[in-house]
Amino acid sequence: MEIAPQILLLITGLVLLIKGADWLVDGASALAKKHHVSNLAIGLTIVAFGTSLPELIVSTYASYEGHTDILLGNIIGSNNFNLFVILGISGLIAPLLVRSSTIKIEIPISIVAVILLYLMAGSSIPWSNSKLSASEGLVFLTLFILFLIYVYLYSKKNPEKEPEINIKTLGTWKIWTMIVLGLVMLALGGRWIVDSSVKIAVLFGISERIIGLTILAIGTSLPELATSVIAAIKKNNDIAIGNIVGSNIFNILLILGVSSLIRPIPYSSTFNIDIYILLIGTVLLLLALWLKKDKHLDRGIAGLLLLIYVVYMVFVIKFPESDLIELIIK
Numbered sequence: 001m002e003i004a005p006q007i008l009l010l011i012t013g014l015v016l017l018i019k020g021a022d023w024l025v026d027g028a029s030a031l032a033k034k035h036h037v038s039n040l041a042i043g044l045t046i047v048a049f050g051t052s053l054p055e056l057i058v059s060t061y062a063s064y065e066g067h068t069d070i071l072l073g074n075i076i077g078s079n080n081f082n083l084f085v086i087l088g089i090s091g092l093i094a095p096l097l098v099r100s101s102t103i104k105i106e107i108p109i110s111i112v113a114v115i116l117l118y119l120m121a122g123s124s125i126p127w128s129n130s131k132l133s134a135s136e137g138l139v140f141l142t143l144f145i146l147f148l149i150y151v152y153l154y155s156k157k158n159p160e161k162e163p164e165i166n167i168k169t170l171g172t173w174k175i176w177t178m179i180v181l182g183l184v185m186l187a188l189g190g191r192w193i194v195d196s197s198v199k200i201a202v203l204f205g206i207s208e209r210i211i212g213l214t215i216l217a218i219g220t221s222l223p224e225l226a227t228s229v230i231a232a233i234k235k236n237n238d239i240a241i242g243n244i245v246g247s248n249i250f251n252i253l254l255i256l257g258v259s260s261l262i263r264p265i266p267y268s269s270t271f272n273i274d275i276y277i278l279l280i281g282t283v284l285l286l287l288a289l290w291l292k293k294d295k296h297l298d299r300g301i302a303g304l305l306l307l308i309y310v311v312y313m314v315f316v317i318k319f320p321e322s323d324l325i326e327l328i329i330k
Helices: 003-034 039-050 053-064 068-093 100-121 134-157 172-204 208-220 222-233 237-262 269-291 299-318 324-329
Strands: none
Touching: 003 039, 003 053, 003 172, 003 208, 003 222, 039 053, 053 068, 053 172, 053 208, 053 222, 053 237, 068 172, 068 208, 068 222, 068 237, 068 269, 068 299, 100 134, 100 237, 100 269, 134 237, 172 208, 208 222, 208 269, 208 299, 222 237, 269 299
16 A cells, blocks of 8 residues: 555545535525525525535544544644644734624634533543534534534624625526535545545554644645635635634534534543643634724734744644643643
C-alpha cells in the first residue's frame, strides 16, 4: 500500500466534497427560488447548511464505518480551525464589527454546546459514560432545532440585518443535474476521504485523531475559510463572524447529533485538550467583544487567536496522545 495513491485519493475526495457541496447548494437554492421560497428561508436552510456539508458527510461516513476518532477529530478540529484561524485571518484583513445578538446569544450558545459535549461524553467526568449515546444525540438535535427557530424568528424581526443572498437563475435540467451530481460527488468524496485517511494514518503510524484534527479539519473547513475571508474583504461583518459561530454550533449540535444516532461515539481523554482549547478560545472571544465598547474583533485579538492556534498545534504534534491536565499534574 503506497502513500502517493492515498494522498491523491484524499485530495480528490476533498475537491469532490467541496465542489459537490457547492453544486448541491446552488442547485437546491435555484430550485427553491423557482418554487417561490423566500430568500430568508433559503438562507436559513440550504445556504446555512452548505458550509457544514463537508463535515456532515465525512462525519457520517466515519461514524458508519466506526472511525470515531476521525469523526471527533474532524468536528472539534474544524471548530478550532474556524475559531482561531479563519476568524484570525479575517480579523487581520479588516477589523470586524459584531452585532449584539452574536455577542449576547449566538457565542454563548456555542459555549453551551461545547460544555454539553464535554459533560455528556468527556471521559474525565465521573458521571459520564465516555461516549455520546443516541439519546444524548437527540438532545443535541433538539437544541439544534431550537437554535434554528431562534435564528428564523430573529431574521423575521430584523430583515434589514440579513445579508443579500445571490441565487442563480437556472433551467430545470441544469438544476437537477447540479443536485444529482452534487450528491454523487459528496458521497464519493466523503467515502474516499475517510478510507484514505485511515490508510494514511496506518502508513505513517499516527493516530486517526491527529488526521482528523489536522488534514480533515482544515480540508473540510475550506468553504468557511473562503466565505469568511471574502466577506472580510468586502466588509460584510455579519457574514464573516456569523458564518463561523453558526458553523461551530451546526458542527456540534447537528453533526454530532446525527452521527451519534448512527452509532454511539466513544470519547477518549486525548480529546480533552482539544475541548479545553475550543472552550477557552470561545470564552476569550466573548469576553474580548463584550468588554470592547466598539464591539469590534480587532487585529490584536485576531493575532492572538492565530498565536494560540500555533501553540496548540505544536502541543498536539509533540504530545499526540496526552491529556493537558495529566501533563500539568505530572
